[in-house]
Amino acid sequence: MIVSEKTEEQLLEQIQRIEPFVGNTPLFPINNAFQKPGIKIYAKLEWQQLGGSVKARPAFNIMKNAIINGQLNKERHLLDASSGNTAIAYAAIGAALGIPVTICLPENASEERKILLRAHGAHIVYTSKFGSTDEAQEKALELFNENPDKYFYADQYGNENNWQAHYNTTAFEIFKQTESRISHFVTGLGTTGSFVGNSRRLKELNPDIQLISLEPDSALHGLEGWKHLETAKVPRIYDATIANENLEIDTSEAYFWVKKVAQTEGILISPSAGANLAGAIKVAQELDEGVIVTLFPDNADKYGEVLNQLF
Secondary structure (H helix, E strand, C coil), X not given: CXXXXXXXXHHHHHHHHHHHHCCCCCEEECCCCCCCCCEEXXXXXXXXXXXXXXCHHHHHHHHHHHHHCCCCCCCCEEEEECCCHHHHHHHHHHHHHCCCEEEEEECCCCHXXXXXXXXXXXXXXEECCCCHHHHHHHHHHHXXXXXXXXXXXXXXXXXXXXXXXXXXXXXXXXXXXXXXXXXXXXXXXXXXXXXXXXXXXXXXHCCCCEEEEEXXXXXXXCCCXXXXXXXXXXXXXXXXCCCCEEEEECHHHHHHHHHHHHHHCCCCECHHHHHHHHHHHHHHHCCCCEEEEEEECCEHHHCHHHHHHHC
């Protein structure tokens, strides 16, 4: 597929214009929901960027590098599988760049996510609600193999630009925002890019930082975007040697902290953010002192059904 040099230049200019709106998210102190002398817990409010979630970082980095390498343009669809947040980030960024986006999405994704995808003009290919993102990945690969000239297959679960987005941005932000005092980094495993990228860089910045990964406690869980690695397809970008410790989180724990944070901190967070906080608090309860940082991947805007259960 031939793309003019002028079109390529325009895309690169558009990338530069939107790049300042990806990342640079605030670090929020948990002051009321949990208190313990000698312990501070902070959470990155990752929904405060273009695309509305932590997935904006890898989505942008994947798209940026694909454009630079000539793999993606305004005539070729970006294709990937997603449980929702990465899909929305692709769609939002794709809309800003004029790049078509096709997403393979499990049909049980929340209605809010489907609406946002349609609003940004994404083409959705639904897969079975019983197959999770594993089946969605298989469908995306099938579509790509059938028509490789039509699609750039982003493959967020195997694309090195996923974890590198956090390695090159999020980790530096965290280190600077805590004034180098971070002692523990805690976050859940989904595509695993957030944990792998942040952990690799933070360990370089300070080898004493402890890295704690989180997983659902069973295959049948309610933490959208998270993977129970024992029973799911393990992302190729995952590195099992990184974590100092891996903790299991029950969905009910996550819901408890969603409600607690709403009523004590004044922000509405998603179940995965509640699960990350649950993990950070488990870590805090075993410490006498420390500065713990986790991620709030998104807020509650896309989880109306959960909020209806809790409030």
